[in-house]
Amino acid sequence: MKLKDILSPFTAWKHVVREPVTIKDPFSREGADRYRGFHKNDIETCIGCGTCEDICQNAAIDMVPVEGIETKDGDSGLRPQIDYGRCCWCALCVDVCTTNSLSLSNHFTWVDEDADVFRFIPGVDKKDWDNEERGWKKPEPNYELYEKERVPMRELHPEERDKSFIEMVKGYSKEEAEREADRCVECGICIATCPAHMGIPEYIKAVREDNIEEGFKKLYETNPLPEICGRICTHKCETVCSVGHTGDPLSIRWLKRYIADQVESEDYKNILGTDGIENNGKKIAIIGSGPSGLSAAHYLALMGYQVKIFEAFDKAGGMMRYGIPEYRLPYDQIDKDINYILSLGVEIQYNTKVGKDVSLADLEKEYDAVFAGTGLHLGRSTRIPGSDHENVYFATDLLREITQGKEIHVAEKIVVIGGGNVAMDITRSLARLQNQKYGKVDVTATSLESEDIMPADREEIVESREEKAIVDPGWGPTSIEIENNKIKGLHVQKCTSVFDEEGRFNPKFDESQTKFFEADMIVESIGQGMDIEYISKDIREQMEFDPRGRIIVDDYFQSGAKWLFVGGDIIQGPDVIHGIANGHRAAIGIDKYLNEKA
Amino acid sequence: MNKKRFTINEDRSLFPEKNAEGKIDIDLSSHKYLKLWQGPQHPGITGNMSLELTVLGDEVMDCETHVGYLHRGFEKLMERRKYIQCFPIVCRVAVPEPDFNEYCFASAMEELAGIEVPEMAQWLRTLVLEMSRLQSYLMWIGGQSGAFGSGIIGQWSIYLRDLVLDRFEELTGGRVYHMYQLPGGVRGLLPDGFKQRMEETLLTIEKFMDDIDKVMFNNAVFKKRSVGMGYIDPSWVNKFGITGPNARAAGIPLDVRKDYPYLKYPELDFDVVVGKDSDIYTRADIRRKDLLLSVDLIRQIFAKMPEKGDIKAKTPNVLHWKVPKGETYSRAECTRGEYGYYMVSDGTEYPRRINVRGPSYTHAVALLEKMIINTNIADVAGLMVSLHTYPPEIER
Amino acid sequence: MKDIIDRIKTKYTISEVVEQRKNLSFVTVSKEQAISIITFLRDIEGFKHLVLLTAADWIENDKFQLTYLLNNPTEKIDLGVRVFISRENASMESAHHLWEQVATYQRELKEMFGIDFPDSPGVDKPFILEGWEDIPPYRRDFDTKQYSEDTYFPRPGRESNDPAEYMKKKLYPNE
CATH class of the missing domain: 3.50.50.60 (FAD/NAD(P)-binding domain)
Incomplete structure (x- = not known):
């Protein structure tokens, strides 16, 4: 035992005169600039995509409706509500936020006897820290939890394409498509904006997982012209894509095209399981083989109706063929979609203009119902x-x-x-x-x-x-x-x-x-403008028109003449996807009408 | 070897004899023995575990380690979470050393997914791992001296630890659970003026370490109770799976930072701290030196790290990140030895199996149960803390 | 690493060698030869340190995977020895005589996966879970979510909406 070892510990006494280091008032201690405290949300920027809820491993976030915030295109009207009984303050919700609206303040002390106050909607329920600048924000720069940049689409060079009508967009390769599909956050905000309400996140998921058959089936649930839409759709969905708020929106249209391009014509029936549809003995006439007519024909054929399309020109497709140039939409792709619909038993009578070669009244007599999608020509x-x-x-x-x-x-x-x-x-x-x-x-x-x-x-x-x-x-x-x-x-x-x-x-x-x-x-x-000369005066009298001369139809595109359904560009649009949606809806309407009549 | 080995009661006539297997036959009905529970309420600074001791007089005859007081089933929870959702929970496996969990989890995942972490992020990871080592040792040093009756060291060291936590708060946004080493990189560059404030903290720590040296290590009471006590034979190291300071105190230079260099350790200049006496005092001294080594390493990191750089590699969308099929093991040197994550991926969005290898798994059960025999009950806490065990990593 | 594997191959049968990285490989061996190979690796090849022993449940193949991760501290290399055993009456020869900590691992595996290691000291004693009556919880067929729903009660008043479903309800309920 050394004497030093006995004396040395007494040096601790010098600390008796040291200034205490204890924080006297812990409630006024401020968190660091990056501290992860209570949430803030800029509710004007937030679109209620729910990605924060998806990433939260504690299930601390609920998406709830908020009074005064309207559900509209591109905004679900929901806002995140945080339950601080579960939150672990990891701030992944902030890092993944598609609009950068969510952040954390550096406030961390809040004492209350009522446990329920610790569940609130940031930005809606006003809090002291709403205007606090400090706190956790998504780190900058080059810090992304998913890719913000779109996979570029390969196109023909302007010099290569400006002399010919060859299709200029080359389409994604498998690797490119999967990379692009990976960017999707699966919020589903786009579905409401798509006129056909296609299951977009689901088919994008199918691309990601290389499950083309599943994706193809998804497409045909709501859209029987995927090759066409995959090329020339006006893609309203992409304008509301949540990823597009802080980056490039998903290439939804090109991904749709990718799926359709992967499937060979001869495999369609096999994948979609549309062999041997039972005929229900009822006949439907369709005027015009544009998107709405083809869409209606497709869904009616699936329901067992015998469908005949009357087409004024010698080829089917309407504006898709005669209005859109070949370099955007090659004719073989139009044929690929149409041939499948024809393979379901749909007949087309070409070079037959209704109103000239055959009258609408005749169609009424011969068929159980008529759908007119004559477009704007x-x-x-x-x-x-x-x-x-x-x-x-x-x-x-x-x-x-x-x-x-x-x-x-x-x-x-x-x-x-x-x-x-x-x-x-x-x-x-x-x-x-x-x-x-x-x-x-x-x-x-x-x-x-x-x-x-x-x-x-x-x-x-x-x-x-x-x-x-x-x-x-x-x-x-x-x-x-x-x-x-x-x-x-x-x-x-x-x-x-x-x-x-x-x-x-x-x-x-x-x-x-x-x-x-x-x-x-x-x-x-x-x-x-539309040309509805083929609707004779006595039929027009049964129909309703608005002051600007447009035909009024109900939710199922049924006109005042109950047997006549009208859709496509003359009602809504003008674009292909509205036509498809109208045709699908009208097909359901026709089925409903005939079932009720019977 | 020791100048003076700790000796047990010389008169063995009162004690039972060992049987042929070298164990003592304990007959509780003889009324000679007493069952004594050390724990589970924090029997030292180790967290919730308990030692079921069988004592005869004041000497421990038998011991069984009991855990299960804070089992949260992390390994199972991770199987039901997407990889990114595991990230916020891995740090919670070990309270004092969250960063080693974050690092091992992230690096195992990055290895399976073939992701290269940017240079800057690697430096920042090295930094937080050393900061974490620093604060963990500071917490331990108070526990070690506290277990031998000196509360003052704990007051100082917890203050010092809080200073390090202040730096963590600035850098990572959290004090205890940092959630900083995201798979693919880290979540932020150094804030402005961070290096300077860290340097101030390091100077304060160094100053106090001088005091701790005087009051704890040059202390007759501490020496009396720790020198020669709790001997670990070097031959046990492999037999029991001993790693870290416990092995280094026995003269075996095991240090993952040197043996399996990771992050930026190959670019840092340091020697593995080795002792030879392998008793409580030596282990404490090794940890003290390791703590000062961390201070030095942090300074080296600051001197060598770039000012700017990418903090995160590009990764697949974390919301549906599928890690390729395969398995791997990723390790790091934590304050107690080898920390590791064994990760099995079946190619889906969810880990198939993650096994957390904490050094306490071997130290606190098989080794402690052996070492504690014939110890005086007054020394049990000190012995246990000298192994630096944390039950959370035993039961995860 | 390759020569070590070649040397094992002269004595034993191994399948599926995976070189994960330069200093880490995995080999699959049969249940019968496993302990013998591990002993060989420890005593002859210098894999003196057992890093961990754990299991993974491959319920779809009706197999448990046991992984003995061995480390050679001199060469600084790791070798994972994988053994696939049947899930039905899962049982494996004990290795507690090779390393002192193995008994603890085996006790945990018995409790968490229900894999028996006959003759392993204290293997039947509860390790972490006291009074557990359900199936071993680390098996894949143990549903943690269901368990927590059955055991605990949720906080009242919580309800969430899926954005896409909610927008359908609000904007186009009839389509």
Whole structure:
């Protein structure tokens, strides 16, 4: 035993005079800047996707309705409620939040005798820390719990594609599709926005898990034209995708196409289990083989109805074939979808225009019910001076003639009036034809709407420009200058606004700003109208029309003439996916109507 | 070898003789023995476990370790959670050393999934592991001296530990459970001024360690009770699966940081601390030196780590991350020895089986039960703490 | 590592060798040869340290997997010895004579998986669970969620909504 060992411990006494280190008031101690304390939620930004609830391993989060927050496209109207009896403060809910609305404050002391107050909806139930800047936020940068960037789609180079009508989008490979599908957080916010309410998260999951058959079956539950929709759908779903709030939305459309592309035509019936459907002996006539007609035919055929489609042209598909250029939607893909529907026993009588070759009244007599999906085919004119010149065309007519293989007039300098997808379609088609004929492109598309509100899909505008077409939006046409019976060009004036304060179409112009587009051919693409001449007067009398002349139908697309169902572009849209949804719904309606009648 | 081995009561006439197997036949009906429960209410600073002691006089004749007081079934819970959902719970396996759990879990998963963690994240992981070692030793040192009746060290060391926890709070957002080492990386860079505040903390710790050296290690009472006491024979190391300071005190230089270099340890300059006497005092001294080594390593890390860099590798979407089929074992050196996660994946979104290997599993059961025989009951707590055992990792 | 495996192969039958990383491999051996191989590895090949002994339940194959993870502290390599045993009347030869801590592992495996190790000291004594009457809880067919629902009661007043279902209810209930 050393003396030092006995004396040395007494040095502890020097601490008697040390300043105490105890925190005197623990309640006022502030948490660190990153501290994970009570939740905050910016309820305006939050869309109620429930991803926070999914990741919470403690089941501490419930998605609950909140008064004053409306359920609408892209917002479930639900907000997370946290139960602090279960929360473990891991903040994974914050890190995974799709909108970055959720965060944690650095407040951590809260004493109450009532246990129930520790369950509240952050951002809705006001708390002291709602405006606290400090606390846990999602770490920055390069810290993501799922990929925010979209897997790029491989496309033909502008130089490769601007001379031909070969399909420009190549489609995802297996690896790319699975990588893209992996980004989905499976919130399901998109389902409500899709007109057909497709089971989007489910089919994306099938892609991820390489279960193509399952995904294919999912597609056909709500959409019998997946090859077509997978290419040209307006993909409203992608505009509300929760992942899109802080990154790129999922490529829902391309994933749908990926599934459909993987399945060979001969396997369709096998996978979908549609061999040997029992005929129920009832007959349905369908007018028009566009998306709504085909969709109705498909679902009616599955229910056992004998379906016959009357088609005015010599091929089926309607606007999908005659309106959309081949480089966006190749004809063999249209045929792939349609041939399957035909294989279910659906018949098509081509070159038969109802109202001319056969009357609607005859159909009523011969069939148990009729579905009309005749679409919008009549081009609308600007009716500006000079618009009656022979070298002023409607876009829909030209597009149809291109499909039919007819030689159309292609001038060296062309102006297209219109800013929608049809305008872009004709612009890009004419650019290709100019390239073939003259080896150069000189086509200008001009629209009333300024660039930010142009109705065409963004990528259509970008791709038009890549193909050397000029898009010059924000001009209202005033007249077409004609000299010696030859078109010289188009006069336009600046359009300052398109819609009035109530959101109605009411364009305003600035007459001092004008421009002249030189051209020797002009194409009008400002919308289409319906042609319902085939509905005779006595039938029309049974139907109802709104003040603007549109047919009024019920939830099942049944018109006032009970045996006549109407859907597609003449009711809703115009786009393919609404047509599909209408056709499906009408098929259910027809079945219901006939069952009730019997 | 020891200058002075701890001796038991020399007069063995009162004690029963050992049988042919070298064990004592205990006849409780003889009324010579007493059953004494050490625990389960924190019998030292070890957490909830209990020792069922059979004593004769004040000498322990037999001992059985009982656990099960804080069994939460983590291994089973993880089988029912997605990988990302296991991340917040693994740290809760061991209260004083959450980071080793986080690291082993993340690295096992990263190995199976083939994910390379960015350089910066590796440095930050090394940093939090050393910070965790520091605070765990500080907690232990109070327990060790407390078990021998000196409460003052515990007051100081818990204060020091709180300073480290303050730094953890700044860096990770949590004091005790840090939830920082996410599979794929970490959850944040160093906050502004962190290095300086950490340096201040380290200086305070060093200052107090001088005092602790004087008051605990140069203390006649502590020496009297610990030198020669609780001897672990080097030949037991493999036989009992002893790792960490308990093995190093016996002269076996086992240190995962050196033997199976991981993270940034290969770039750090340090020697494994080894002792030779293998008694309670030596083990305490090894841990003291290891604690100071951690202080040094933290400084080295600060000097060598880059200022900026990616904190997380790209991983699949955590909401449906499927880890490829396979199995692996990932280990790290915690304050008590080899900590490891054995992970089996069946290729789904959920782990098939995760087994947590904590060093206390061997130290607190087989080894303690053997060592404690013939110990005076007054020394049981000190002996137990000197093995630095934590029941949570025995029963998980 | 490869030469070690080759040397085992001269004496014993092993199947499915997986080299997980440079210093960690897994081999599958038969139940009959397992203890003999492990003894050989410990005494001849220098795998003196037992890292862990644990089990995994492959209920779909009706098998338990026992993993003896051995470590050679000199060479600094690990070898996992996997043994597949039948789930029915699961039983395995005891290895408690090889390492002192094995008896504890085997006691736990008996309790948590119901794998018997005859002659292992104290193998039938409860280790963690006292008075447990249900099936061994680490078996895959033990449903922890069901157990907690049966045993505990949830806090009243909690109700959640699936966003997609809720939006359907609100926006297009009839479609």
